[in-house]
Amino acid sequence: MIFRKILVNSAEAIVENKLRSALTMLGMIIGVMAVILLVSVGTGAKRYITSEFESLGTNVILVQPGKTDKKNSMGPPVASSKGKLTIADVEALQKNAQSLAAVSGVMFGAGVVKNDLATNNINILGSNDQFNRIFNMTIIEGNYFSKEDEESGRRVAVLGHTIKENLFGSSNALGKLVKINESEHRVIGIIKPTGDKLGFNVDDMVFIPTKSSLRLFNTDKLFGIRASAKSRSGIDDAVAELTAVLKERHNGEEDFTIITQVTMVESMNTILNMLTYALGAIAFISMLVGGIGIMNIMLVSVTERTREIGIRRAVGARRSDILKQFMIEAVVISVSGGLLGIFISMAITYTLYFFLPGFDMRPPFWILPPSFFLSFFTGVIFGVWPARKAAHIQTIDALRYE
Amino acid sequence: MALIELKNIHKHFLMGEENIHALNSINISINEGELTSIVGTSGSGKSTLMNIIGLLDLPSEGQYFLDGKNTTEMSDDDLSKYRNQKIGFVFQSFNLLPKSSALKNVEMPMQYASAYNKNLTDSMIRKMSLETLDKVGLSSRVHHLPNELSGGQRQRVAIARALVNNPKILLADEPTGALDSKTSEEILTLFHELNSQGVTVIIVTHDNKIAHRCRRVLSMSDGIMQDLDGIKI
Incomplete structure (x- = not known):
């Protein structure tokens, strides 16, 4: 069966189980939102701190007595008897x-x-x-x-x-x-x-x-x-x-150390980037949870539809057709959830920015394609096992399944 | 050459500790255009035999030639193709997809057939499915879900689904088991009509009256096939 027909079948199956599909999607929506919002908070904080830093004076040079060899010194000023x-x-x-x-x-x-x-x-x-x-x-x-x-x-x-x-x-x-x-x-x-x-x-x-x-x-x-x-x-x-x-x-x-605004902002940025990545990693965990939710529902779905699998196999569906059907279903759920998550987080951050311009947590655009692909691959990764399970059910057992 | 040729087919499987010998050295050949019944009591092995003929199950021993091809050497994909192209199933419990309309149920085998025939467009699938539903007398109920149809109507949908790919063989497992006697009669008449149009029909039943409506009757008992005089064929 050609891909487009399987896609239609999958979409129909998702619509037939509206509540369950919506709840599964919710896991994905929250996962993607967590990724986007936490990264937005990270970059927003960075934007804020950088502007604070610059408002102190943009061309400032600090000279401290004593010498250390470390670069980008953000540590305490060096007390030295020498310099x-x-x-x-x-x-x-x-x-x-x-x-x-x-x-x-x-x-x-x-x-x-x-x-x-x-x-x-x-x-x-x-x-x-x-x-x-x-x-x-x-x-x-x-x-x-x-x-x-x-x-x-x-x-x-x-x-x-x-x-x-x-x-x-x-x-x-x-x-x-x-x-x-x-x-x-x-x-x-x-x-x-x-x-x-x-x-x-x-x-x-x-x-x-x-x-x-x-x-x-x-x-x-x-x-x-x-x-x-x-x-x-x-x-x-x-x-x-x-x-x-x-x-x-x-x-x-x-015998003195020079620190410029540039080096201070650079080392601050290093810290803030770490913060952003750390937040992203936390968000990744919620993505994982969303993925497990998809796998769970797909396994339930496979068990529930064992008889359907048997019927389809009896009228000529190949293992690969069944595999594709369940894979596509998982991916359609995860990608729809991902797109909704992107849409909702954009809506939240832009609405906040509209009413509170000082609270600028708009997501950087570079995060959007990875969020989308993350939801796509979550669907693929967590859909594979249930779909393989579905494809390898014995036709004769599936037809007898009550 | 016979359309269906079973040579020394055995089937045994383990049920707990016990080794069940469901089929014991079955040898039959069925020619194209025959109307055959396989009759036997529950546990006689007739359903197992039908599953093997329908390529839903594989024999433990022996060879099965379908339309000249040795199916025991086929890959899983080839078996799927043969089920799709050469065989139509009718089950006792109809086995329709409950959330799909009559039309969608009938279209399903053709959608899988489109993998082998790239010329099958969506509109052709729709047209042929509607024609087939018309042929079984259901043209007025194509958009109904199975639970909105009577038992007889559901079985007609299942027959339409079995016929839509123009298979050579129609395999019916207790097709009237869930139907009242009047509806059963209508369904049997339909099988006869289809047979007269050239489809090879095999009906599996425990009901001797139904079996004897067929030109050829094969009797199963304890995994052994007998003719009606009790002689092992």
């Missing part, structure tokens, strides 16, 4: 590295900020007048540090929004004095609230000039240097120039 970055290094970069748009030394430490009204435990960040440009920070009241503030190490502070609210409420803070680790600083600016960005919350920080911070922490050694390249494409040149300037100052020794 030492100083204000003089920052000044040399500002003077000599033309490819850099902004350079700032940074000092980082925990501390206490208080006034007459409240006391807050906070993170103190020492930086110079160029730091806000590197990280795209917006000042909503007052100003960031001036060059003079930095050079003379004035006791001035720029407050994150939460700190300002805690210490001053809604009243004006500009020009007021706050005590940072018992040293009085004058508030000269407030930073626009930005919320948590990858665990780095500007709102909970107090910014003071680098020189003031070195004095506060009683050291001459910087936590690191932050710089930004003039353009995204110029980032490699900027890294090369920065390296050259610093090496010359450090007796030709590269």
Whole structure:
């Protein structure tokens, strides 16, 4: 019997058992939906985190003292007694590295900020007048540090929004004095609230000039240097120039580590891709369960239709005809389930995106053909055994089967 | 040459510990156009013999020539082809597909025949199936499901299905066993008509009256074939 006729027969058999076919298909629908939705969540999360990363500043270069040989360092900043970055290094970069748009030394430490009204435990960040440009920070009241503030190490502070609210409420803070680790600083600016960005919350920080911070922490050694390249494409040149300037100052020794936004995003992507694959693997299990559902139903179907198999064999169906009939039935169920699963997951994600554009979990298009073929092959793999069983039933036994 | 020729056919199978000898050295030959009955009590081996003649079962020993070909040497696919092209079955319990209409049931053997005859189009299959249903007097009920038909009508559908591929042999296993006497008579008349049109008909029955309506009567008892005088053939 030709393929098309078997296909029609199979479709008829599926329609004749509507409820059972629908329930079997449901297993496949859920399997395919799990694959698509979990991969979508993975890629959506990746898209979100990457954009968060980039909003921190696109051309950022981080310089940490000390050297490690590992590439794409996402680990904790290296503390090293060997390498030492100083204000003089920052000044040399500002003077000599033309490819850099902004350079700032940074000092980082925990501390206490208080006034007459409240006391807050906070993170103190020492930086110079160029730091806000590197990280795209917006000042909503007052100003960031001036060059003079930095050079003379004035006791001035720029407050994150939460700190300002805690210490001053809604009243004006500009020009007021706050005590940072018992040293009085004058508030000269407030930073626009930005919320948590990858665990780095500007709102909970107090910014003071680098020189003031070195004095506060009683050291001459910087936590690191932050710089930004003039353009995204110029980032490699900027890294090369920065390296050259610093090496010359450090007796030709590269005792510092450079991390760029690019390497950070790359290593983040590696992690997020792993996440996506892991989610895909979990989804694959639900596909497996759907496949077992198909096999189960097909085995029931073969037993139930033993007599039909006998009749068909008696009037001339070959083993291969019976095999094809049951295989095609399994594949038709799995592929219809697969297509429905694709359709439903597209509908869900696009509807969500339509109403909540911030919640972008639209599936990437590359996942659609594999989902389809996965459902196809699930039908083939889990349909083979029941179909073979059907094809090898003895005609005479099948005809007597009650 | 005879259409059906059985040479020294044996059939035994194990039932639990016991070895049942269902057929014991059967030798018969049936010519084209004959109307033959095989009569015997339950357990006499007549159904086993019919299954072997119908290529539904294989003998344990012996040779079976159908239309000149030794079927005991055929592959499973060839046996399927022979069942499809040369033999039509009519069963006691009709054996129709319950969820398919009369027409679909009759079309089914032709759909399998299309594997051997590429010229069989869907419209030809439909046309010939309708003609065959008309021939058995069911042209008004072609779209009914089997459970919407009477016993006699169901058996007519089964006969139409057996005839649709123009087989040389019509094998009927207790064809009137589930029917009342009036309907049985109609079905037997139909078999006679078909035989007069050239189809070789073999009717298996336990009913001597039906058996004696046939020109040739073979009697089975304990796996042995006898003529009606009790002499082993």
